[in-house]
Amino acid sequence: MKNAPLKLPEVRWVEPGRLTSGLDRHQRMDLSTHTRVNPPLPEPGREDLLALAEAVVLSGRGGAGFPFARKARAALATADRTGTAPVVVVNGTEGEPASAKDKMLLARVPHLVLDGACLAAAAFNAEEIVIAVAAGSPGEISVPAALAEREFPCPARTVSVPERFVSGESGALIRGINGLPVVPAPLKARAADGGSGGVRRRPTLLCNTETWAQLAVAARLGADAYAAVGTADEPGTALLTVNRPGADPLVVEVPTGTQLGPVLEACGLQPGTGVLVGGYHGAWLHPSVAFDAPLSRAGLAALGGTLGAGAIVALPDDTCPLGETARVATWLATESAGQCGPCKRGLPEAAEALATLAAGAAEPSALEGARRALGAAQAGGACSHPDGTARFLLTALDVFSEDVDAHLSGPGCGRPVRGVLPLPHAEGARLTVDWSRCTGHGLCAVLAPDLMRLGPHGYPTSRTIPVAPWQEHDACRAVNQCPALAIRLHRRG
Template sequence: MNDIPLNLPEVGWLDEPRLTAGLDRHQRLDLAAHGRVHPPLLPRDRDDLLALAEAVGLSGRGGAGFPFARKARAALAAAERAGAPPVVVVNGAEGEPSSAKDKMLLARVPHLVLDGACLAAAAFGAEEIVIGVAAGSPGEISVPAALAERELPCRARTVCLPERFVSGESGALIRGVNGLPVVPAPLKTRAADGGAAGVRRRPTLLSNAETWAQLALAARLGPDAYAAAGTAAEPGTILLTVNRPGADPLVVEVPAGTRLGAVLDACGLHPGAGVLVGGYHGAWLHPSDAVEAPLSRAGLSDLGGALGAGAIVALPTDTCPLGETARVAAWLAAESAGQCGPCKGGLPAAAEAISMLAAGAAEPAVLEDARRALGAAQAGGACSHPDGTARFLLTALDVFSRDLDAHLSGSGCGLPLRGVLPLPHTRGARLEVNWSRCTGHGLCAVLAPDLIRLGPHGHPTSTTVPVAPWQEHDARRAVSQCPALAVRLRRHA
């Protein structure tokens, strides 16, 4: 316990805590404390565990919301066909800057997550449990410590993955576990089927940390007690990460279906200019819709929103909404794997257009170009990154339409850019353009078209551009061949 970092995510709850039980008294539940908070967990056989997951409607809590029992049945069927036992994977590689719920679970209640994974591994005859964590996160220390405390139904190991947005994508995580580059697979495949999509080519049952913890709770409570919280269609509780300006995020446990306004009130927040629900692959809600919005997948879907990673940001009224959106758009474009057309062309083009709109340097045609690029990105990528990014940006353009009109008029909204939307500390590389040196040759835009776009007078439209790893070759060419020495590549630790 002395080796566990003390800067662990803060938690709260509305109504009775379940996943967060005991955290009012303990910074972290080691095995002894875990046993005092939660009753013993009895083993279940394969059919019983599948029936339980179906009875409580357990679905993935990482974004897609895929039914757990259906995913498990697919992995078991593939294991029977292949004559090889499955692998159980816990996805705790949370690369979403506005979400901390899985980090909190692995750091503060790791045994609850491991309970669910071990329960499934024993019932399904798994040969291995793999827990993916973000490098440098508290889980990197907490999870191995928890594994060393308990008996396991099979071998288990922790794999540390780079803290990038795409690292939490299931295909990217499995590639990282297999020793490959941590990027999504070029073709959409199912981990449950095994082969190249699985860990060591085995059929793989992968869910995020909250899903495994929910399975452990359901096994202890049973279907009826589990359904005492939440809605009839979505029983149980959900974890939310509520981002607070000027403070660390707060992970809050609430019954599914709780009104968003009640959560904001409990955290001392207001809807402000708009509320982002679901993180940077989620959607923005108008302030008028946000207060009564039910926090469930079905309820948010009816409003055009998405629960996604459960991250919430209420944007204050004293920051420029379009400027905030442009910051995140540039980061999301640079965080892609660059393996398909929407990521290589569509997202950078849309990010650049929104940056120009925020700067008041764009015509209405630029807005339409951005909408077209984002529309083409939806459902057209090798993974969910283009689709999720497009939803985030398109709903921002809708919710912040007044701000957008002010910027299109040339006068702007008059608000400063406070940088409220959370982003990681600057890292990686950035391409910087010195406009005082630039003489408008335009060669940089030819050599690095995914990074540099020219304005009407032949100069780059942005002075600072994030550079993804897959873009560095073109960035270096632009730097080395600029006749005016106006471009440089700067790296940050």
């Protein structure tokens, strides 16, 4: 591992770290270093481990915040009823571009994550441990090396899935582990129930990387010591990814309930024009409330926000907020699976409206149409992607309301779009329209209705249209059958 080309995220602390203990002295902790830094791992039984998780109020750290003990009990109830051993899954895919905490854990302290998975596998008599990582991520190198260093209570393996935003959705990930396309299942099925929702139809306990690491920390400390920091309702610490313009993100460990302002200051940042908390399924906070916002799920919920996966972006004053939001809206629309109405129509329409608004060419009616589309997208999709995207965009329109007015009433705010909100470097596929050739036949809108929208005179409303993977077939039809040869498809890369 000494010569492995790992990119190791930098770590900081507001108070002495737990999950990050030892990283002030070691870049990456192999098994021997891990055992020197951490005390021996206990071996609690089934009920003891469940009681510990309940006592420390351990919840999922991937975004949804579902209680670990409740999820585990559901999987165990299925296992007991069917006589089938459960499968333990570590979700380390982290398709959120603004988040690096799981990459940090898998790259720098992989054995802490594996400790948590092994605790559950041993206590629950699991059939297998599966660690899912994103293709090309540090975990693809670090985790197999860690697996080779230690013994496990059951077979353990690594699975790589495409690095896409929807790959981390639980149903999509389980489909990927089962060898199916990595997209959310058309019909929702609980992993804990096994069947079509589980790994090889077994009851499945799937948790985020940080969740498993937190379980290992709690087992070593015990419930009382674990709850010595944090809030009464959400004891312990949390990992945050603080994004910085023009620099790599920082992973910061803080006690839950810590105010956001001191965390930003410790990273050399100010709230700017607004702060995004929770990543691209999170919510924007106005600068007037951001500084004192408590970094806990309950504290942020009271402000209309969400902790989500803990990704934070403070938007500086020298970039256009609407332009930044529009970039991400377009990306989120193309990252969907395209399996339900909100993703096929609602998100692309909203992204197009945001792009038009950022360009200073939108009418108030178009903005209201985008709001309606996003409102309809909430709670109407096959997964949480439309809901999270709607929250991200609707809170942006509220927090940046002055900029919205400036873009509606004139040429805009006058600031460039600096690309502060992080996105993958690879450019997505897109259609472009050659206006010198287009004669307004309108056939493209018939062949690719989810892509091409026509204005009142029969011409496409946009010159550049992003294309999601599920839209490429229709995009090719529109290109090949355009009578004027006015459309071009530019592939990803």
